[in-house]
Amino acid sequence: MIAVACGGAILSLLYFKVMGLMIARTGETDKPKFEKTGSIFSGTIYVLIGLIILSVLGLPWLVTEYFAPVAAESLDMSVPVATEGWNIYLGTMRLPLVPLLVAFFLLPVTIIAAMFIRFKNVDRAKEYMCGEKVNYTFSSFYFSTEKATPYFYATGVLFFVALIIVALI
Amino acid sequence: MNDYLIPVLLIVLAPVIGGLVYGFERVVKARMQRRIGPPLLQPFYDFLKLADKRKMIVHSAHAFLGIMHFVSLWFALGVLLLGGDLILVIFLHLLSTALIILAGYSTRSVFSHLGANRTAISVLAYEPVLIIIAVSIFMITGTFEVGAVYLWDEPLLYKMPLAFVALLLILPIKLKKSPFDVAEAHQEVTGGVELEFSGLFYEAVYTAKWLDYVFCYTLVFLFAGNNILLGIGLVVFTFFYLNALDNSTARVNYKQMLRFSLGVAFSLAFINLLINILS
Numbered sequence: 001m002i003a004v005a006c007g008g009a010i011l012s013l014l015y016f017k018v019m020g021l022m023i024a025r026t027g028e029t030d031k032p033k034f035e036k037t038g039s040i041f042s043g044t045i046y047v048l049i050g051l052i053i054l055s056v057l058g059l060p061w062l063v064t065e066y067f068a069p070v071a072a073e074s075l076d077m078s079v080p081v082a083t084e085g086w087n088i089y090l091g092t093m094r095l096p097l098v099p100l101l102v103a104f105f106l107l108p109v110t111i112i113a114a115m116f117i118r119f120k121n122v123d124r125a126k127e128y129m130c131g132e133k134v135n136y137t138f139s140s141f142y143f144s145t146e147k148a149t150p151y152f153y154a155t156g157v158l159f160f161v162a163l164i165i166v167a168l169i
Numbered sequence: 170m171n172d173y174l175i176p177v178l179l180i181v182l183a184p185v186i187g188g189l190v191y192g193f194e195r196v197v198k199a200r201m202q203r204r205i206g207p208p209l210l211q212p213f214y215d216f217l218k219l220a221d222k223r224k225m226i227v228h229s230a231h232a233f234l235g236i237m238h239f240v241s242l243w244f245a246l247g248v249l250l251l252g253g254d255l256i257l258v259i260f261l262h263l264l265s266t267a268l269i270i271l272a273g274y275s276t277r278s279v280f281s282h283l284g285a286n287r288t289a290i291s292v293l294a295y296e297p298v299l300i301i302i303a304v305s306i307f308m309i310t311g312t313f314e315v316g317a318v319y320l321w322d323e324p325l326l327y328k329m330p331l332a333f334v335a336l337l338l339i340l341p342i343k344l345k346k347s348p349f350d351v352a353e354a355h356q357e358v359t360g361g362v363e364l365e366f367s368g369l370f371y372e373a374v375y376t377a378k379w380l381d382y383v384f385c386y387t388l389v390f391l392f393a394g395n396n397i398l399l400g401i402g403l404v405v406f407t408f409f410y411l412n413a414l415d416n417s418t419a420r421v422n423y424k425q426m427l428r429f430s431l432g433v434a435f436s437l438a439f440i441n442l443l444i445n446i447l448s
Binding site for chain 1: 223224225226227228229230232233234237241248253254256257260261263264267268270271273274275276277278279280281285289290292293307311312313314359364365367
């Protein structure tokens with residue numbers, strides 16, 4: 001659990017980078033600019049979003065009927081997980097589902113709302129550049145994967161080899 | 170009814186309490202530097218001055234995210250004071266920080282971007298420690314409910330001294346105090362993510378800082394269990410410790426901050442957790 005929490009904190013840095021790029025705009029425009037993507041890309045994203053929503057809503061069922069039995073079988077010990085009403089019990093630990101779900105949806109809802117909310121009777125200002133004429137040459141999304149591309153295949157193969165080894169063990 | 174009266178009052182008055190703490194902090198810091206300093210109510214005078222300023226924004230999404238940072242932080246504080254789930258509180262607090270980071274990224278300002286990057290690194294520095302502390306509290310009390318921790322007979326400090334030290338080490342990062350004030354570092358990034366806010370919209374970010382004080386000192390108070398006097402003592406000690414540290418240290422860079430936080434504070438919290446598990 002601690003490893004997942006800490007790993008999640010590190011991973012969230014990457015999400016920030018991507019989300020930062022998605023909502024970035026200059027002081028000269030105040031409206032979101034929509035891009036059309038091919039159906040093969042948008043279709044994949046819609047399926048992913050659908051699966052995430054279904055997984056979150058079906059968490060009580062998934063935890064008790066799927067994850068707990070698999071974990072119990074893998075670890076060869078009982079995993080005390082139960083659901084009662086809107087709570088999940090992991091041993092003696094109680095996790096209230098509704099506040100967690102609300103919190104989970106708050107971030108995307110706020111960001112989407114930020115795209116469409118417009119303030120009236122306000123003046124617009126350009127970004128502060130400390131009196132200098134600065135050419136904006138970097139952004140939050142500045143890492144390049146070009147150098148790492150040749151290693152993608154090897155990493156993928158290693159990942160599946162690791163999966164097979166773990167499964168065999 | 171009475172059980173909720175004090176928490177609800179604290180929630181409603183949290184910005185005022187936070188403002189007074191900030192005002193007192195400025196007085197104490199000034200005295201430490203042998204200056205007279207501003208009056209106690211200076212933060213509120215600033216508040217009124219900002220309210221009267223011309224409303225200027227870079228773009229609406231940026232201004233909206235700043236306001237939502239304040240709202241979500243107040244909400245997180247509300248859940249904490251009402252005795253909610255500690256994991257949820259930490260998550261909601263992270264959410265409010267995420268919104269101000271995204272606000273920083275949403276503009277094409279170099280200082281704002283650098284500040285957002287540094288704030289994200291700060292989250293990486295203190296968040297794992299907070300999670301370990303929450304798990305340690307669970308190992309002792311058997312619950313993540315803050316309400317149960319407030320009523321715990323024996324102060325948690327006695328069983329979690331290392332975790333308390335770890336909390337003391339990460340609080341300067343959270344409250345952007347020297348030597349870990351890299352996120353706003355005025356001389357380097359002129360306030361970081363706060364830079365592009367002004368007037369009424371800066372007011373939200375400014376007041377959120379006051380709420381952060383109340384949030385952090387409430388976390389400190391948790392270590393006293395139901396011993397209110399000890400809780401007040403811990404809060405007062407932490408207040409003077411933070412200000413003495415802020416006044417007497419120079420800023421480190423973000424790599425040093427991260428190395429120190431994950432190397433020292435995280436290790437201390439983790440050792441405390443292991444001791445709690447073994448005992």
